[in-house]
Amino acid sequence: MHSLTFDVIRRSLEEVGSTVALIFVGTVLLEALLYFVLRRIFKSKFTIPFMLLGPAIVGLIALIVYPLLWEFNLSLTNMSLRHFGDKAQYTWVVCQTLDPAKIDSYLTDCLIKNYANVFRLPVLKQAYFFPVFFKTILWTFINVFFHVLGGLGLAILLNRPMRGRGLYRAILILPWAIPQVIAVLAWRGEFHFEYGFMNIILRDLGMQPIKWMTDPTWNFVAMVLVNVWLGIPFMMVILLGGLQSISGEFYEAAEIDGASNFQQFTNITLPLLRPVMTPAIVLGTIWTFNNFNVPFFINQNELESSDILVTALFRAAFQYNRYGFAAAFAFVIFVILLIYSIFYIKITGGLKEVYE
Amino acid sequence: MKKSILGLLSVMVVLSILVSACGSATPETVTVVQTVEKVVTQEVETVVTKEVEKVVTKEVEKVVTKEVEKVAEPVHIVLWTKEGETDGGLQFVQSLAEAYTSIHPNVTFDVVNKDVEALREDFQTAALAGSSPDLLWTVNDHAGPFTAADLIMPVDDLFDLSAYVDSALKAAKLDGKTWGVPISNGNHLMLLYNKSLVATPPETTDDLIAMAADLKAQGITPLVFNQTEPFWMVPWLGGFGGAVFADDGVTPTLDTPAMVNTLAFLHDIKYKEEIIPTESDYDGADTLFKEGKAAMIINGDWSLGGYADLLGKDLGVARIPKVSATGEWPKPYTAGVYFMLPNTLEGAKLDAVVDFVKFATNTNNQALMVAKLNRLPALKTALDDPLISQNELLKGSADQMVVGVPMPTVLEMRCNWDAMKPEMQAVLADTKTPEDAAAAMQSAADNCIKTLE
Numbered sequence: 025m026h027s028l029t030f031d032v033i034r035r036s037l038e039e040v041g042s043t044v045a046l047i048f049v050g051t052v053l054l055e056a057l058l059y060f061v062l063r064r065i066f067k068s069k070f071t072i073p074f075m076l077l078g079p080a081i082v083g084l085i086a087l088i089v090y091p092l093l094w095e096f097n098l099s100l101t102n103m104s105l106r107h108f109g110d111k112a113q114y115t116w117v118v119c120q121t122l123d124p125a126k127i128d129s130y131l132t133d134c135l136i137k138n139y140a141n142v143f144r145l146p147v148l149k150q151a152y153f154f155p156v157f158f159k160t161i162l163w164t165f166i167n168v169f170f171h172v173l174g175g176l177g178l179a180i181l182l183n184r185p186m187r188g189r190g191l192y193r194a195i196l197i198l199p200w201a202i203p204q205v206i207a208v209l210a211w212r213g214e215f216h217f218e219y220g221f222m223n224i225i226l227r228d229l230g231m232q233p234i235k236w237m238t239d240p241t242w243n244f245v246a247m248v249l250v251n252v253w254l255g256i257p258f259m260m261v262i263l264l265g266g267l268q269s270i271s272g273e274f275y276e277a278a279e280i281d282g283a284s285n286f287q288q289f290t291n292i293t294l295p296l297l298r299p300v301m302t303p304a305i306v307l308g309t310i311w312t313f314n315n316f317n318v319p320f321f322i323n324q325n326e327l328e329s330s331d332i333l334v335t336a337l338f339r340a341a342f343q344y345n346r347y348g349f350a351a352a353f354a355f356v357i358f359v360i361l362l363i364y365s366i367f368y369i370k371i372t373g374g375l376k377e378v379y380e
Numbered sequence: 381m382k383k384s385i386l387g388l389l390s391v392m393v394v395l396s397i398l399v400s401a402c403g404s405a406t407p408e409t410v411t412v413v414q415t416v417e418k419v420v421t422q423e424v425e426t427v428v429t430k431e432v433e434k435v436v437t438k439e440v441e442k443v444v445t446k447e448v449e450k451v452a453e454p455v456h457i458v459l460w461t462k463e464g465e466t467d468g469g470l471q472f473v474q475s476l477a478e479a480y481t482s483i484h485p486n487v488t489f490d491v492v493n494k495d496v497e498a499l500r501e502d503f504q505t506a507a508l509a510g511s512s513p514d515l516l517w518t519v520n521d522h523a524g525p526f527t528a529a530d531l532i533m534p535v536d537d538l539f540d541l542s543a544y545v546d547s548a549l550k551a552a553k554l555d556g557k558t559w560g561v562p563i564s565n566g567n568h569l570m571l572l573y574n575k576s577l578v579a580t581p582p583e584t585t586d587d588l589i590a591m592a593a594d595l596k597a598q599g600i601t602p603l604v605f606n607q608t609e610p611f612w613m614v615p616w617l618g619g620f621g622g623a624v625f626a627d628d629g630v631t632p633t634l635d636t637p638a639m640v641n642t643l644a645f646l647h648d649i650k651y652k653e654e655i656i657p658t659e660s661d662y663d664g665a666d667t668l669f670k671e672g673k674a675a676m677i678i679n680g681d682w683s684l685g686g687y688a689d690l691l692g693k694d695l696g697v698a699r700i701p702k703v704s705a706t707g708e709w710p711k712p713y714t715a716g717v718y719f720m721l722p723n724t725l726e727g728a729k730l731d732a733v734v735d736f737v738k739f740a741t742n743t744n745n746q747a748l749m750v751a752k753l754n755r756l757p758a759l760k761t762a763l764d765d766p767l768i769s770q771n772e773l774l775k776g777s778a779d780q781m782v783v784g785v786p787m788p789t790v791l792e793m794r795c796n797w798d799a800m801k802p803e804m805q806a807v808l809a810d811t812k813t814p815e816d817a818a819a820a821m822q823s824a825a826d827n828c829i830k831t832l833e
Contacts, residue, residue, distance in 0.1 A: 105791060106832055108529035109508060145831070149798055149824040217659030218668065235659050237608075238809035324661065325608050325805050342501045344798065345525070346831050347508075 051079050099138050099351035112348065138352035147336045147353060149344075151328045157360075160313060160332040163248070167312045168305060170252040175259025180293075182260070183267040193264075200257035208321045211250045215322070240329035243322070247330060251318045255311075259304060266300030267293070306368050310361060333357050455487045455732040460503065461517035462496045462717070466666075467686035472752050473517060476740045483739075487732050500525060503722075507531045512722040515733050519567060520551040520715040523559040524791040528832075533723040535561050538734050544741075548758040551715040551786050559789075560718030561737050562758030564749065566681045567787075569615055569712040570780040573696045577675040581698035585645075588701045592655045595675050602655045604665035605678035607808050610800035611713070612678060617642045618711025618785060619703035624800075630792045632829070634799060635822035641705070643807045643814035650808060681777050682717075684754035688773060697776025699783065712780065713787035716758055750774070756781070795828035 058078050062071040103112035119127060119134035127133045132140035147153050182193055199207060214221040215236035223233035236246045274292045283291070316334050323330040331339070337357060341350035459477065463469030470493050477489035492513070494502060500522050506512050507529070516522075516532075526532045534557035535541070541549055541558055548562035573581050577600055582588040592602040605612045614624065622638025625631060649655040657668065666683070668674035670690055678700055679687075687695050700710040719737045721730075739745065746762035749755055754773050757763060768774050787793075803821045806812035812820070 102833075104832060105504070105525050105528040108504075108531070111530070146824075146827060149802060149828065150820060216664060218657065218664055233658070235809060237661070238659055238805055240809075240811065326801060327805065328802055342505060343497075344828065344831065345504065345529075349831070 050082075054078050054082060095351050095354060098348055099355055100136075101348045102137075103347040103351075104349075105345045115348070136352075138349045139356070141349055142353050142356050145349075147340060148328045148331060151331065151336070153356075156331060156333055156336050159329075163244075163319070163332050164309055164312045166248055167251050167255060167315075168308050170248075171255040171259045171308055171312075172301070172305065174252065174256040175263050176297075178256065178260045179263040179267055180289075182264055196260060197257045199254050200261075204254065204317045205321065207254060208250060208317050211246075211253075212322055212324060215246050237325050238327075240327055243325075243327055243330045247319050247322045250322055251312065251315060254318065255308065259308065262300060262304045263297060266297045269300075270296045306365070309368075310365070313361065313364075314357075333360075453486060453728050455729050456490070457487065457515055457729070457733060457736065458490045458492065458513040459515045459517060460492050460494055460499055460513045462494065462499050462519060463517065463682075464493055464495075467683055468689075468752060469682060469685075472749065476745060477736075479745075480736050480739050484732070484735075487736065504529060504531065507722070507724075512724050514722065514725060514729060515736070516720040516722070517563065518718060518720060520560060520718055521787055521789050521793055522720065523552055523554055523718075524789045524793055526720065527554050527559055528791045531722060532559055532720045533725070534559055535719075535721060538721075539738065543760055544758050545760055545763065547714070547786070548716045551789065552718050554789055560720045561741060563717045563719060563741060564681070564753075564755040565716045565758045566714060566756045566777060566781055567716050568714045568777075568781055568784045569612065569678050569680050569700065570777055571676055571698045571700045572669070572679055572683070572687060573676040573698065574669070574672060574674075574691060575694045575696050577672070578696075581676070581696060582701045584702045584704045586704040589649075589653050589655065592653060596654065601657055601668055601674040603649070603676045603678070604657060604660055604668045604674040606660065606662040606665055607656070608661045608801075608805060610797060610804050613642060613646065613800065613804050615678075615700055615710035615712040616645060616703070619700075619706060619708045620645070621706055621708060623785075624796045625788060625792070629788060630790055630829075632792070632796050632799070632822060632825035634796065634825055635818045639818040639821070640814045643804065643817055645703075645705075646804070647807050647810070647814060651810060681755050682753070684773050684777065685752060688754055695773065697773050697780070699780050709783040711783055711785045714781055714784035715787040717755075791832060792825075792829055795825045795832070798828060799824035 055075055055078065058075045059071065062068040062074055068074070098112075100114050101107075101112040102115055102118050103109075107113065115137040116130075116134040119130070143153050145152075147156055178196055182189060182196075186192075213219075215223075217223055217233060217235060217237065220236070222236065226233050234242050236242050270293065274296075275288055278288045278292060313332075314334050315332075316338065319330060319332050319335045320338065323335070326339075334357065337350055337353050340346045340353055457477075459473070461470065461473045463473050465471065470491070474491050477491050481488055496519055499516070499518055503512065503516065503522075504525065512531070523532070536558050539561055541561075544562050545565050548565040549558055552558050552560035552562065571581055577595065578591070582591055588603065595602045617624070617638060620638040620641045622636050622642065623633060626633050650658075657664070657674075660668070665674070665677055666679070669677040669679075670687070684695075684697070700712065702709050719740070721733060721737075725733055741759055743759060743761045746757040746759045747765050747767060750757055750762065750765060750767045750771075754771070754777075756768070756774060756777060757765070768778075799821045803812065803817035803824070806820075807814055807817045
């Protein structure tokens, strides 16, 4: 093990320092340019706002817009190990070298070949797009359902006077505080057939141990267990905040009217929690849909039955080296989430206040 | 120098004038003049020689200084290795890097450990992003994808490859070029057994099944191995008379009776004979063997060092038992561990990397590897080391190598690995029949090969 010497620190700072210096100098130059162009030449009254937004816009272009365009460009090529880097060609250019008799449709066989392949070829070794897509929906639904159920239950329990409430809350938030990859790898150890905590408990209870890693159903269950454990604290914190904002007067009035606890819950708690719950569910859905760490690391044996869209995408790109195909696959996933988000925002009016 | 020569010339001129002024020259004066001329000439020669020496020395010093400066140019080498900490491999690589730095202080290293598959994936990604490491210490089958993507350079012109064992070189050859400098020879699977639990290793699979009953009665798992990777299945496939490629070396032959029999055999020893554990990945198998809960393990030569440290004289090495049904020995893949050089290397860094590779594979360091890691060396001269002939473990390892077959390096092999893995697991999880799994392997490999183009 190497010790943290002065030389190591100096070298690390040098590596990071040059980037930071570059960003700093770039920002100063950009600000100077904006000031000169807008204030001196155009005499614009929006000089200051543009100067404030300028670095962020450049950052977004460099970190989001450019990679997206690069990715889109990649999705139109045949890039793979045999056609790596500069050797990659656009799919329609490759078509020109093929026998025209072998081309059924110029659109799907040449122009958007990779996009068509996402739906007509296996996205993994055996699994096609739609089975993986429906499994991803099932995975998302089950997880978000238990996140909301568990989070709401714990939030209601914590939202009442009791001794040590702060301590309980801190303990319950712990899974959220642990880096996700570390937590998932620790959990994976607990699903080990011989030495894992889960099977030790089952054996002690006189039950048969479970093949968590090789049985497709149980592997999926293991993934859900871990993700539910990881996701409940977030939902609990959000919903607890929502519960605390509901005035106690509503419940007092309901009690005077003789409403039962269940009636109070369905007629007061749930409706008043909805403004908080809706964005939390949207976020939770997108996060779970795109959750990479849990399905990837718990599925140690790379069972295709446990792969969801994002892990399939990772395997297509980095394990099977189908770079052009994987770029098209990524855009398909992006479009699915975009449609979902637009649909959900329209239905719930989530961004209404922003517009008005 | 000019001043001294001018001074002497002046003396000569003055003397000549004086002599001429004395009228006709007498024989005595001629002799004097000649003597003076001789002395002056000698003096001039001495002074000139000294001055020339001085100038030459200075020039030489300048050139040498420049050369030294060139050699001493700081070079930082990022080395990715597949060696992990558990068997001391990573520590060995680090010790080599440190030893080299102590001799050449201008060359420093970052030794980064990555799992075999992570190393391949990350290197490809890093190369695409233009930030490759400077040197790879990895297995031979990576040469296939790396050469297909044109990421590494051939080493034929950089090293004297005649110094290395032929079998090790063959495993890194593609298209007539050598793509790696061998570090160790083998990287093959073998049967390792705990002598305190098994006095004599089984010769055949029937023997294995016969001796399993006693071991199970004692609560000992008879045999363990990594059930998640097809690398552990391939020897059995060879034992059943199969191979993953046709004779052309690139067409997958996975849906064959040999593969079906192999899968059926693995299924049987798990569910019928109950010789192997219900679930076992690499670490699980390793731990069961190390804890004395498993009598035998099928593992590679890389694990010998770690087991020898733990079990000492109780560790035995033998061939994987002969398949009774065919009378054939299982054929593990043989290859080795190699240095591979990214094709982005040039200038001083390339020189330093080449020099380090020569240093790391010199006779002394190969002997050190044999002693520390119990691996067969790749350098011919190191093979004569008494450490090998007197080492029972290495003798066993070499004996297993005899029945091994070279691991294919072609890119299509990746498709075979990826196709075999889930199907082998499905049979071992009892969720697919061997027939269905073999058919699915074939179709997955064929599909994968189509996507390579």
